[in-house]
Amino acid sequence: MSVSLASAALNGHKHHGIAMPWLGAEQTAEVALGGPVLHFAADRRIYAEGDDARSYYKLVSGVVRTCKFLSDGRRQIDAFLLPGDVFGFEGGTIHRLSAEAVSDCTIIAYRRRGTEAIIAADDRIARQFFSYAMSCLEQTRDHCLLLGRGSAAQKIGAFLLEMADRGDSATKVELAMSRQDIADYLGLTIETVSRTLSQMEREGTIALQTTRKVVLRNRRALEDLNA
């Protein structure tokens, strides 16, 4: 039962690294386990690094960021989560990252204890949880590659392509996050992000309809950056 639903949800979604489509999965389980539907305003904290990992969450609408903070106040954003993505899932008992609402968002909470019961009861689900962890891992490794090796233009290009792939349109990207968020995701400063985007617009690679609406005019040029 829960399994077949899980498969259906899976097929209906494209894979974008951090998504856990399969979780859409056990509706029976959701009835049993789904906590309240929560709402967070933009920039509200959902949980902090170090908090007890009592629940994990599925994003219904809006955008969420997961991040770590450094002692000097700076921030490294680990990932942006889009609707359908699941986050806050931990191997241990505490959260290793903070999660914050980028925009207003709606979230369903799942109790952790229930999940463990599911894992114990159904090894196919267990394998899917494992597979989720491995997807996250792969995405994080790609992120490392970008952070370690890319120029500002390469980082911004990869970021825009990632957002385009995960969004609805292949050429129009609606950025829910601020320049500061982008900077903290890519290991750059806000000024460099801004300058690089302006530069790309001057070159005709992209168009900035508004600061948050980007049109990819020359997708090829962006892809060639990281070639």
Add this chain to the structure above:
Amino acid sequence: MSVSLASAALNGHKHHGIAMPWLGAEQTAEVALGGPVLHFAADRRIYAEGDDARSYYKLVSGVVRTCKFLSDGRRQIDAFLLPGDVFGFEGGTIHRLSAEAVSDCTIIAYRRRGTEAIIAADDRIARQFFSYAMSCLEQTRDHCLLLGRGSAAQKIGAFLLEMADRGDSATKVELAMSRQDIADYLGLTIETVSRTLSQMEREGTIALQTTRKVVLRNRRALEDLNA
């Protein structure tokens, strides 16, 4: 046979992130699954990105690096593996990283198919595999933090502390890897690595007994870098 060796190697080591101590657990399973003991000379490839993930491996002796290659020939090293560590474990059917011997090393191969049978048969094992994946994830996220935010000195400092924590001595670090490997791990150039180490020696933070033998003279100074 290989089993007792495996367990011995396992028990003799502390946890350092990527280790999979729990594997020591099912000795019966190891008897059934342990493949041949393999030997690789320094700089030999163990598997390449894209290869079928038929097996995963446990490192018995020596040091291994896992990495990705970029089109321009550059390399990002994902992790260094020390004896006791397990690697080559994948969610999908192919390897997402290459693995290469840093020094001469001895490795035990485990068949993947058998592993899946174990997961199906024993949910405790399944949970441990999941937990392993989450450890890797955590380590990789920390690596991202370093790559995205650190100065050269911060990166080198963190690297030395990591190696010291994982090694036998708290103050003497034996580097199995070349400067190039370190550079590719930290997202720096070989020259910057060299210069930074020299600088640290001039300041009395470390001593370079030989190019590969580092003594941490002022651990505190290194820790304060990333404060």
Add this chain to the structure above:
DNA sequence: CGAATACTTGATGAGACTCAAGCGCCGTGG
């Protein structure tokens, strides 16, 4: 309309990269 916030743009400088020698260690061979 004014104030706050987010973003862009410019000038400058620091840090890391690039290019280019130079050193030191080893193994080889004369």
Add this chain to the structure above:
DNA sequence: CCACGGCGCTTGAGTCTCATCAAGTATTCG
């Protein structure tokens, strides 16, 4: 035994990218 390369590492000089500091513009909201 020492000369010779080869290789890995270090060091130096110059350049370039990106961070920093500092305005200035746009957009939103009261």
